[in-house]
Amino acid sequence: MATIADIKNEDIRFEIEECLEREDEIERFVTLFSSIDEILQDIAAAVIDGDNTLADELTQRALKDGYAAEAIMDDGLIGGMGIVGVKFRENFMFVPEVLACARAMKAGMAHIEPILAESGSESAGKVIMGTVKGDLHDIGKNLCIMMLRGAGFEVIDLGVDTSEDEFIDAVEEHEARILGMSALLTTTMPNMGITIEAFIDADIRDDVMIMVGGAPVTQEFADDMGADAYGKDALSCVALATKFAAQTNAAA
Numbered sequence: 648m649a650t651i652a653d654i655k656n657e658d659i660r661f662e663i664e665e666c667l668e669r670e671d672e673i674e675r676f677v678t679l680f681s682s683i684d685e686i687l688q689d690i691a692a693a694v695i696d697g698d699n700t701l702a703d704e705l706t707q708r709a710l711k712d713g714y715a716a717e718a719i720m721d722d723g724l725i726g727g728m729g730i731v732g733v734k735f736r737e738n739f740m741f742v743p744e745v746l747a748c749a750r751a752m753k754a755g756m757a758h759i760e761p762i763l764a765e766s767g768s769e770s771a772g773k774v775i776m777g778t779v780k781g782d783l784h785d786i787g788k789n790l791c792i793m794m795l796r797g798a799g800f801e802v803i804d805l806g807v808d809t810s811e812d813e814f815i816d817a818v819e820e821h822e823a824r825i826l827g828m829s830a831l832l833t834t835t836m837p838n839m840g841i842t843i844e845a846f847i848d849a850d851i852r853d854d855v856m857i858m859v860g861g862a863p864v865t866q867e868f869a870d871d872m873g874a875d876a877y878g879k880d881a882l883s884c885v886a887l888a889t890k891f892a893a894q895t896n897a898a899a
């Protein structure tokens with residue numbers, strides 16, 4: 648079994664030892680970071696440190712060294728953000744520091760995005776994506792969008808703090824058959840249900856397949872709200888959109 652000593656990056660070892668308390672989280676991060684190469688650990692450490700220059704440099708170096716864009720993103724950049732999430736929750740970090748971490752992650756993602764986008768070919772379908780009203784978190788939504796575009800989908804990004812009317816207008820204007828909503832706050836999750844209700848009231852609920860996601864969202868919550876599907880990460884977002892596109896094409 649992997650131990651903390653198997654992690655080469657000293658800063659990551661320090662973060663795990665000093666900031667993590669829950670056994671399940673310690674095990675998850677020890678397993679992740681002990682299984683990846685040092686440069687990916689260094690990228691995660693740069694994100695945790697909010698060092699956008701270093702995150703940028705290391706991401707470029709890892710790509711040059713032949714690491715897959717997905718591995719750099721999942722293990723390095725998202726891995727680092729995972730620790731940031733725990734530190735934020737435990738009050739080891741506050742909003743300005745978290746914003747610096749988000750900037751560092753973005754600096755790395757700037758090199759990943761074009762590579763993921765390249766693998767896309769002709770449009771696989773149109774998807775409307777947005778973070779719900781009252782919610783300003785967009786990192787996860789943006790990752791989903793990047794992966795969708797990489798898989799060939801045309802994505803209309805409504806950004807953050809999106810009202811139900813904005814979702815409806817976008818679906819109608821772009822004649823999109825797939826909609827994705829993201830929420831990161833327990834207080835804004837109900838706005839997903841409110842948006843779905845608004846689609847019912849506007850009599851266009853059956854015209855669109857709705858998927859939902861975001862850290863606090865669960866399958867049970869998605870079912871209760873009447874969403875068509877819940878996706879736990881960017882990969883499932885692409886899988887769901889692909890399934891929906893096949894269904895809507897078959898029905899057309």
Ligand code: B12
Nearest residue numbers: 732736783784785786787827829832833860861862878881
């Ligand atoms: C970064 C961050 C911020 C940044 C956001 C920067 C930005 N541009 O997004 C800033 C500093 C601005 C911020 C602000 C706040 N935040 Co904040 N934030 C976070 C943090 C640390 C990370 C979120 C993140 O980006 N995760 C990484 C991404 C990759 O993961 P993800 O979003 O879950 O997305 C993945 C999946 O969920 C899925 N997915 C996401 N969307 C969708 C959509 C679909 C359709 C599908 C299929 C899948 C899918 O795919 C993604 C990729 O794999 C989380 C902690 C956490 N562990 O989540 C807290 C967290 C979400 N924030 C929290 C809070 C409380 C706040 C504030 C209220 C703090 C404050 N006092 O002001 C404000 C709220 C502002 C607002 N109105 O929205 C709480 C929420 C608690 C709760 N129960 O609601 C959390 C959980 C921290 C904590 N306390 O534990 N935050």
